[in-house]
Amino acid sequence: MPFSKREQLLILNLSELLPFSLSLSDEALILTKGVMRGEIPIESLLLELQQDFTSIQQMHFSKNKNGQILLMIGPKSALDKEALESTLREIISLELPNNLKNSATKKPLIFIPADFFGFPLVGSLYFGVIDRGTNLLQVRPITGCPLNCPFCSVDEGPASKSKVRDFIVDPDYLISTYNYILSEKKLNGAEAHIDGQGEPMSYPYLVELVQRLWENNNTAVVSLQTDGWFLNEQIIDELSAVKLSRINLSINAFDSKLAKRLAGRGDYNLEKMLELAEYILDSNISLLL
Ligand code: SF4
Incomplete structure (x- = not known):
């Protein structure tokens, strides 16, 4: 991989960026607020980001020591953090309503x-x-x-x-x-x-x-x-x-x-x-x- 060093990656702290409790499964980013639980497939999230930011060459999720979910993207030098955060918020607000569940009733929401x-x-x-x-x-x-x-x-x-x-x-x-x-x-x-x-x-x-x-x-x-x-x-x-x-x-x-x-x-x-x-x-x- 061309950008293995942390300092060459832009780090987006999704737990601070998004108004949800976040966790990760192998295939999805899981967003929770009270009984509202949504899953966004990681693959489609990353693909959509790559479509908007063609200079992205490396992207993966990680967790910090406080359990917060981080998205590491490179190369840092070619990316605008604010634009990335805004696009990410937009993708999630469009995708999330299609993937919601009510965790109290286990039914689609x-x-x-x-x-x-x-x-x-x-x-x-x-x-x-x-x-x-x-x-x-x-x-x-x-x-x-x-x-x-x-x-x-x-x-x-x-x-x-x-x-x-x-x-x-x-x-x-x-x-x-x-x-x-x-x-x-x-x-x-x-x-x-x-x-x-x-x-x-x-x-x-x-x-x-x-x-x-x-x-x-x-x-x-x-x-x-x-x-x-x-x-x-x-x-x-x-x-x-x-x-x-x-x-x-x-x-x-x-x-x-x-x-x-x-x-x-x-x-x-x-x-x-x-x-x-x-x-x-x-x-x-x-x-x-
Ligand atoms: S009566 Fe129906 S809506 Fe009211 S608390 Fe019981 S199950 Fe819920």
Whole structure:
């Protein structure tokens, strides 16, 4: 190989460049954010880079001592780091939506940005914004649920036979739709209620979503419906910091065995859920059980 010396290679720290947790398999770069997991085949990623930067003669992945993923490219002297980083980000943002999975349900996850075939975010109960003619707008960012409640009216959960894929909405698109509805309806004092056909706390952009819903001056309340599966002290603190008004926490039963049965999961932990409910009570967030 012509460029074996490290100093002749440009080093791109992908773990710092991309807003995901990264890992490598033999064949793919794996990008994870919450339940959202995407794989980009290494071969196609490198090929696309080579098409744009014909002076590339050597390229391989590596890891530093902190476990961060590095892309080593040579010859350094013939390459523009900023241009490479920008192209890499572009390739990943184009490729990733085609290769996403929901790790909570193990189903393919369809990413819906604003330009997704003109797909509207109003009119579906699966995702988007639901206006039922009151001052409350339901904001539904993601489908899919980690629980398997036997009574689930929408047949969600990893064991569902009728749900073969999940959907996730680009936060920019969700926020612009919410703002559009508020301005069209001239709604003052709106409640943005984040819920879902499934578990909305699986949305990897939840904290950002709460924060951005507040940026509309006509928002009076931001509330969240949850089955509690993804609750922990850290996320409660983060949601409290962005002024989430209320959590509506669904608990199916106050008997531990029955709660497991009704959640459809042997690892459902009622005691932990009740501890977290207490933790919410001690935060700035109101709790509705
Ligand atoms: S928590 Fe709700 S959406 Fe999830 S399986 Fe149970 S009833 Fe269905």
